[in-house]
Amino acid sequence: MTLKVGALSAEKGEKTQGFVRVMDTNTMIPVTLINGSEEGKTILITGGVHSCEYPGIQTAIELAKEIQPQDIKGRLMICHPLNKSGFEARRPGIVPEDEKNLNRVFPGDQEGTLTDKIAYTLVTEFQKQADFYIDMHGGEMYEQLTPYVYYVGNSTPEACERARNAASVIDCKYMVRSQATTGAYNYAGLQGIPSILMERGCNGIWDQETVNLYKKDVYNILIHLGLMKGTMTETQYKPEDLVDLIYLNSKVAGCWYPSVNAGDAVKKGEKLGEVRDYFSNPLATYYAEYDGIILYRTSTLWVDKDGGIVCYGKF
Ligand SMILES: [Zn+2]
Numbered sequence: 001m002t003l004k005v006g007a008l009s010a011e012k013g014e015k016t017q018g019f020v021r022v023m024d025t026n027t028m029i030p031v032t033l034i035n036g037s038e039e040g041k042t043i044l045i046t047g048g049v050h051s052c053e054y055p056g057i058q059t060a061i062e063l064a065k066e067i068q069p070q071d072i073k074g075r076l077m078i079c080h081p082l083n084k085s086g087f088e089a090r091r092p093g094i095v096p097e098d099e100k101n102l103n104r105v106f107p108g109d110q111e112g113t114l115t116d117k118i119a120y121t122l123v124t125e126f127q128k129q130a131d132f133y134i135d136m137h138g139g140e141m142y143e144q145l146t147p148y149v150y151y152v153g154n155s156t157p158e159a160c161e162r163a164r165n166a167a168s169v170i171d172c173k174y175m176v177r178s179q180a181t182t183g184a185y186n187y188a189g190l191q192g193i194p195s196i197l198m199e200r201g202c203n204g205i206w207d208q209e210t211v212n213l214y215k216k217d218v219y220n221i222l223i224h225l226g227l228m229k230g231t232m233t234e235t236q237y238k239p240e241d242l243v244d245l246i247y248l249n250s251k252v253a254g255c256w257y258p259s260v261n262a263g264d265a266v267k268k269g270e271k272l273g274e275v276r277d278y279f280s281n282p283l284a285t286y287y288a289e290y291d292g293i294i295l296y297r298t299s300t301l302w303v304d305k306d307g308g309i310v311c312y313g314k315f
Pocket of ligand 1: 053
Protein backbone atom coordinates (compact mmCIF):
# COMPACT_ATOMS: atom_id res chain seq x y z
CA MET A 1 0.00 0.00 0.00
CA THR A 2 1.33 3.45 -0.93
CA LEU A 3 2.29 5.72 1.97
CA LYS A 4 1.22 9.23 1.04
CA VAL A 5 1.57 12.51 2.94
CA GLY A 6 0.97 15.83 1.16
CA ALA A 7 2.81 15.73 -2.15
CA LEU A 8 5.18 12.97 -0.94
CA SER A 9 4.58 9.28 -1.44
CA ALA A 10 6.52 6.06 -0.91
CA GLU A 11 5.56 2.78 -2.56
CA LYS A 12 6.05 -0.53 -0.77
CA GLY A 13 9.80 -1.09 -0.26
CA GLU A 14 10.59 2.59 -0.86
CA LYS A 15 11.98 5.48 1.16
CA THR A 16 11.06 9.05 0.20
CA GLN A 17 12.51 12.24 1.66
CA GLY A 18 11.31 15.77 1.03
CA PHE A 19 9.09 18.55 2.33
CA VAL A 20 5.40 18.66 3.16
CA ARG A 21 3.78 22.06 2.77
CA VAL A 22 1.66 23.40 5.62
CA MET A 23 -1.64 24.13 3.85
CA ASP A 24 -1.58 27.48 1.98
CA THR A 25 1.61 28.76 3.69
CA ASN A 26 5.27 28.86 2.64
CA THR A 27 6.23 26.67 5.60
CA MET A 28 7.64 23.30 4.58
CA ILE A 29 8.14 20.42 7.04
CA PRO A 30 11.16 18.14 6.41
CA VAL A 31 9.68 14.63 6.24
CA THR A 32 10.93 11.09 5.65
CA LEU A 33 8.52 8.34 4.63
CA ILE A 34 9.72 4.74 4.90
CA ASN A 35 7.42 2.10 3.48
CA GLY A 36 8.58 -1.35 4.54
CA SER A 37 8.84 -4.34 2.27
CA GLU A 38 6.32 -6.13 4.50
CA GLU A 39 2.91 -4.92 5.69
CA GLY A 40 2.55 -3.85 9.31
CA LYS A 41 1.71 -0.93 11.57
CA THR A 42 2.10 2.74 10.61
CA ILE A 43 4.11 4.73 13.13
CA LEU A 44 4.53 8.49 13.35
CA ILE A 45 7.66 10.03 14.91
CA THR A 46 8.08 13.78 15.41
CA GLY A 47 10.99 15.84 16.67
CA GLY A 48 10.99 19.58 17.18
CA VAL A 49 7.39 20.33 18.12
CA HIS A 50 9.40 22.61 20.41
CA SER A 51 12.05 24.35 18.37
CA CYS A 52 15.19 24.11 20.52
CA GLU A 53 14.79 20.68 22.13
CA TYR A 54 17.75 19.50 20.09
CA PRO A 55 18.43 15.88 21.11
CA GLY A 56 14.93 14.85 19.93
CA ILE A 57 15.37 16.75 16.68
CA GLN A 58 18.79 15.23 15.91
CA THR A 59 17.46 11.78 16.86
CA ALA A 60 14.66 12.22 14.29
CA ILE A 61 17.20 13.36 11.67
CA GLU A 62 19.43 10.31 12.33
CA LEU A 63 16.54 7.83 12.36
CA ALA A 64 15.38 9.27 9.03
CA LYS A 65 18.85 8.62 7.59
CA GLU A 66 19.48 5.21 9.18
CA ILE A 67 16.24 3.26 8.78
CA GLN A 68 15.71 1.54 5.42
CA PRO A 69 12.54 -0.07 4.00
CA GLN A 70 14.01 -3.56 4.37
CA ASP A 71 14.54 -2.91 8.11
CA ILE A 72 10.86 -2.51 8.90
CA LYS A 73 7.61 -4.40 8.73
CA GLY A 74 5.11 -1.58 8.32
CA ARG A 75 5.42 2.11 7.63
CA LEU A 76 7.19 5.01 9.26
CA MET A 77 6.57 8.77 8.96
CA ILE A 78 9.22 11.04 10.51
CA CYS A 79 9.01 14.85 10.84
CA HIS A 80 12.44 16.34 11.52
CA PRO A 81 11.66 18.95 12.80
CA LEU A 82 7.97 19.82 12.87
CA ASN A 83 8.46 23.47 13.91
CA LYS A 84 11.05 24.32 11.26
CA SER A 85 10.78 28.12 11.45
CA GLY A 86 11.23 28.11 15.23
CA PHE A 87 14.23 25.82 14.84
CA GLU A 88 15.83 28.07 12.23
CA ALA A 89 15.10 31.22 14.23
CA ARG A 90 16.48 29.56 17.40
CA ARG A 91 13.39 30.78 19.25
CA PRO A 92 12.64 28.29 22.04
CA GLY A 93 9.15 26.96 22.68
CA ILE A 94 7.19 28.85 20.04
CA VAL A 95 6.46 29.23 16.34
CA PRO A 96 7.96 32.70 15.68
CA GLU A 97 5.39 33.81 13.07
CA ASP A 98 2.58 33.99 15.66
CA GLU A 99 4.46 33.28 18.93
CA LYS A 100 2.17 30.37 19.83
CA ASN A 101 3.26 27.18 21.58
CA LEU A 102 2.57 24.42 19.05
CA ASN A 103 1.95 21.87 21.78
CA ARG A 104 -0.98 23.88 23.17
CA VAL A 105 -3.13 24.32 20.05
CA PHE A 106 -4.12 20.81 18.97
CA PRO A 107 -6.16 19.79 16.99
CA GLY A 108 -5.30 23.06 15.25
CA ASP A 109 -7.46 25.17 12.99
CA GLN A 110 -7.36 25.46 9.21
CA GLU A 111 -8.61 29.07 9.51
CA GLY A 112 -6.05 29.98 12.19
CA THR A 113 -2.49 31.32 12.14
CA LEU A 114 0.60 29.30 11.19
CA THR A 115 0.84 27.34 14.46
CA ASP A 116 -2.80 26.26 14.16
CA LYS A 117 -2.20 25.23 10.56
CA ILE A 118 0.89 23.16 11.43
CA ALA A 119 -1.18 21.35 14.07
CA TYR A 120 -4.05 20.85 11.61
CA THR A 121 -1.60 19.45 9.03
CA LEU A 122 -0.07 17.04 11.55
CA VAL A 123 -3.54 15.79 12.52
CA THR A 124 -5.05 15.47 9.05
CA GLU A 125 -2.01 14.35 7.03
CA PHE A 126 -0.02 12.31 9.54
CA GLN A 127 -1.91 11.32 12.70
CA LYS A 128 -4.98 10.04 10.88
CA GLN A 129 -2.81 7.33 9.27
CA ALA A 130 -0.90 6.41 12.45
CA ASP A 131 -1.32 3.33 14.63
CA PHE A 132 1.18 4.69 17.17
CA TYR A 133 2.75 8.10 17.76
CA ILE A 134 6.13 8.91 19.33
CA ASP A 135 6.79 12.62 20.02
CA MET A 136 10.36 13.48 21.05
CA HIS A 137 10.91 16.44 23.34
CA GLY A 138 13.35 17.49 26.05
CA GLY A 139 13.91 20.46 28.31
CA GLU A 140 13.81 23.71 26.33
CA MET A 141 16.81 26.08 26.15
CA TYR A 142 15.80 27.54 29.51
CA GLU A 143 15.07 24.24 31.31
CA GLN A 144 17.16 21.65 33.15
CA LEU A 145 15.50 18.22 32.94
CA THR A 146 15.94 14.59 33.97
CA PRO A 147 14.81 12.05 31.32
CA TYR A 148 11.23 10.78 31.61
CA VAL A 149 8.25 9.88 29.45
CA TYR A 150 4.54 10.76 29.30
CA TYR A 151 1.95 8.32 27.99
CA VAL A 152 -1.62 9.22 27.11
CA GLY A 153 -4.28 8.89 29.78
CA ASN A 154 -7.11 10.46 27.77
CA SER A 155 -7.78 7.66 25.30
CA THR A 156 -9.40 4.25 25.10
CA PRO A 157 -8.29 1.90 27.90
CA GLU A 158 -6.59 -0.27 25.29
CA ALA A 159 -4.67 2.66 23.75
CA CYS A 160 -3.61 3.91 27.21
CA GLU A 161 -2.31 0.46 28.06
CA ARG A 162 -0.44 0.10 24.76
CA ALA A 163 1.12 3.54 25.26
CA ARG A 164 2.14 2.67 28.82
CA ASN A 165 3.63 -0.66 27.71
CA ALA A 166 5.75 1.14 25.10
CA ALA A 167 6.78 3.80 27.63
CA SER A 168 7.91 0.98 29.93
CA VAL A 169 10.76 -0.02 27.58
CA ILE A 170 12.36 3.44 27.71
CA ASP A 171 15.65 3.77 29.57
CA CYS A 172 14.64 6.33 32.18
CA LYS A 173 13.53 6.35 35.80
CA TYR A 174 10.10 7.99 35.55
CA MET A 175 6.92 7.90 33.53
CA VAL A 176 3.76 9.98 33.82
CA ARG A 177 0.19 9.30 32.72
CA SER A 178 -0.97 12.53 31.05
CA GLN A 179 -4.51 13.89 31.27
CA ALA A 180 -3.75 16.86 28.98
CA THR A 181 -5.69 17.33 25.74
CA THR A 182 -4.08 20.07 23.62
CA GLY A 183 -0.65 18.55 22.98
CA ALA A 184 0.13 16.80 19.69
CA TYR A 185 0.30 13.35 21.32
CA ASN A 186 -2.65 14.10 23.63
CA TYR A 187 -4.88 14.85 20.67
CA ALA A 188 -3.74 11.65 18.96
CA GLY A 189 -4.69 9.87 22.19
CA LEU A 190 -8.16 11.42 22.08
CA GLN A 191 -8.51 9.86 18.62
CA GLY A 192 -7.67 6.43 20.05
CA ILE A 193 -4.04 6.39 18.88
CA PRO A 194 -1.61 5.12 21.55
CA SER A 195 0.91 7.93 21.97
CA ILE A 196 3.89 8.90 24.09
CA LEU A 197 5.96 12.04 24.63
CA MET A 198 9.60 11.44 25.52
CA GLU A 199 11.73 13.94 27.44
CA ARG A 200 15.53 13.71 27.16
CA GLY A 201 18.25 16.38 27.05
CA CYS A 202 17.91 20.06 27.90
CA ASN A 203 19.34 23.59 28.05
CA GLY A 204 19.82 23.98 24.30
CA ILE A 205 22.62 21.41 24.30
CA TRP A 206 22.87 18.32 22.14
CA ASP A 207 25.62 15.72 22.03
CA GLN A 208 26.00 12.36 20.34
CA GLU A 209 25.84 10.46 23.63
CA THR A 210 22.36 11.82 24.41
CA VAL A 211 21.21 11.25 20.83
CA ASN A 212 22.47 7.65 21.00
CA LEU A 213 20.47 7.06 24.20
CA TYR A 214 17.45 8.61 22.53
CA LYS A 215 17.86 6.41 19.44
CA LYS A 216 18.23 3.32 21.61
CA ASP A 217 14.85 4.16 23.21
CA VAL A 218 13.14 4.60 19.85
CA TYR A 219 14.64 1.42 18.37
CA ASN A 220 13.54 -0.52 21.46
CA ILE A 221 10.01 0.85 21.03
CA LEU A 222 9.98 -0.05 17.32
CA ILE A 223 11.04 -3.61 18.21
CA HIS A 224 8.45 -3.71 21.02
CA LEU A 225 5.75 -2.61 18.54
CA GLY A 226 6.80 -5.24 15.99
CA LEU A 227 7.92 -2.72 13.36
CA MET A 228 11.53 -3.89 13.58
CA LYS A 229 13.00 -7.33 14.15
CA GLY A 230 15.74 -8.17 16.60
CA THR A 231 16.12 -8.04 20.33
CA MET A 232 15.86 -4.93 22.43
CA THR A 233 19.04 -3.35 23.74
CA GLU A 234 19.34 -3.70 27.51
CA THR A 235 18.41 -0.68 29.57
CA GLN A 236 19.80 0.63 32.83
CA TYR A 237 16.43 1.79 34.21
CA LYS A 238 12.80 0.77 34.10
CA PRO A 239 10.46 3.74 34.54
CA GLU A 240 8.14 3.99 37.54
CA ASP A 241 4.97 6.07 37.56
CA LEU A 242 4.99 9.53 39.08
CA VAL A 243 1.58 11.08 39.82
CA ASP A 244 -0.06 14.38 40.81
CA LEU A 245 2.56 16.48 39.02
CA ILE A 246 2.91 20.07 40.19
CA TYR A 247 3.83 22.56 37.46
CA LEU A 248 4.88 25.43 39.71
CA ASN A 249 4.77 28.94 38.24
CA SER A 250 6.34 32.03 39.75
CA LYS A 251 3.97 34.56 41.29
CA VAL A 252 6.42 37.35 40.47
CA ALA A 253 8.97 38.24 37.81
CA GLY A 254 12.58 38.47 38.92
CA CYS A 255 15.90 36.69 39.32
CA TRP A 256 15.45 32.97 39.98
CA TYR A 257 17.63 31.06 42.47
CA PRO A 258 16.74 27.35 42.47
CA SER A 259 17.69 25.20 45.46
CA VAL A 260 17.10 21.92 43.62
CA ASN A 261 18.25 20.20 40.45
CA ALA A 262 16.36 18.01 37.99
CA GLY A 263 16.38 14.42 39.26
CA ASP A 264 16.64 15.43 42.94
CA ALA A 265 14.40 13.81 45.53
CA VAL A 266 12.82 16.45 47.78
CA LYS A 267 11.03 16.27 51.11
CA LYS A 268 7.75 17.99 51.88
CA GLY A 269 8.49 21.55 53.02
CA GLU A 270 11.96 21.60 51.46
CA LYS A 271 12.90 24.84 49.75
CA LEU A 272 12.68 24.65 45.94
CA GLY A 273 14.07 28.10 45.29
CA GLU A 274 13.37 31.79 45.51
CA VAL A 275 12.86 34.82 43.30
CA ARG A 276 14.73 38.01 44.21
CA ASP A 277 14.84 41.54 42.84
CA TYR A 278 17.99 43.15 41.40
CA PHE A 279 19.04 44.17 44.91
CA SER A 280 18.90 40.57 46.21
CA ASN A 281 15.72 41.21 48.20
CA PRO A 282 13.58 38.04 48.30
CA LEU A 283 10.27 38.47 46.46
CA ALA A 284 8.92 34.93 46.75
CA THR A 285 10.12 31.62 48.19
CA TYR A 286 8.81 28.23 47.08
CA TYR A 287 8.61 24.97 49.05
CA ALA A 288 7.78 21.38 48.10
CA GLU A 289 4.17 20.40 48.81
CA TYR A 290 5.04 16.71 49.15
CA ASP A 291 7.95 14.25 49.08
CA GLY A 292 8.74 14.03 45.38
CA ILE A 293 11.13 13.99 42.43
CA ILE A 294 12.14 17.11 40.48
CA LEU A 295 11.50 16.41 36.77
CA TYR A 296 12.63 19.78 35.47
CA ARG A 297 13.23 23.34 36.55
CA THR A 298 13.97 26.66 34.92
CA SER A 299 17.70 27.21 34.52
CA THR A 300 17.75 30.84 33.41
CA LEU A 301 18.53 33.56 35.93
CA TRP A 302 15.40 35.45 34.85
CA VAL A 303 11.86 34.19 35.35
CA ASP A 304 8.63 35.85 34.16
CA LYS A 305 5.54 36.37 36.28
CA ASP A 306 3.46 33.19 35.82
CA GLY A 307 6.47 31.55 34.14
CA GLY A 308 7.23 27.93 35.01
CA ILE A 309 9.97 27.39 37.60
CA VAL A 310 9.77 23.78 38.83
CA CYS A 311 7.90 20.62 37.81
CA TYR A 312 7.83 17.71 40.23
CA GLY A 313 5.85 14.58 40.92
CA LYS A 314 5.50 11.85 43.54
CA PHE A 315 5.32 8.04 43.60
ZN1 LIG B 1 8.83 20.18 24.50
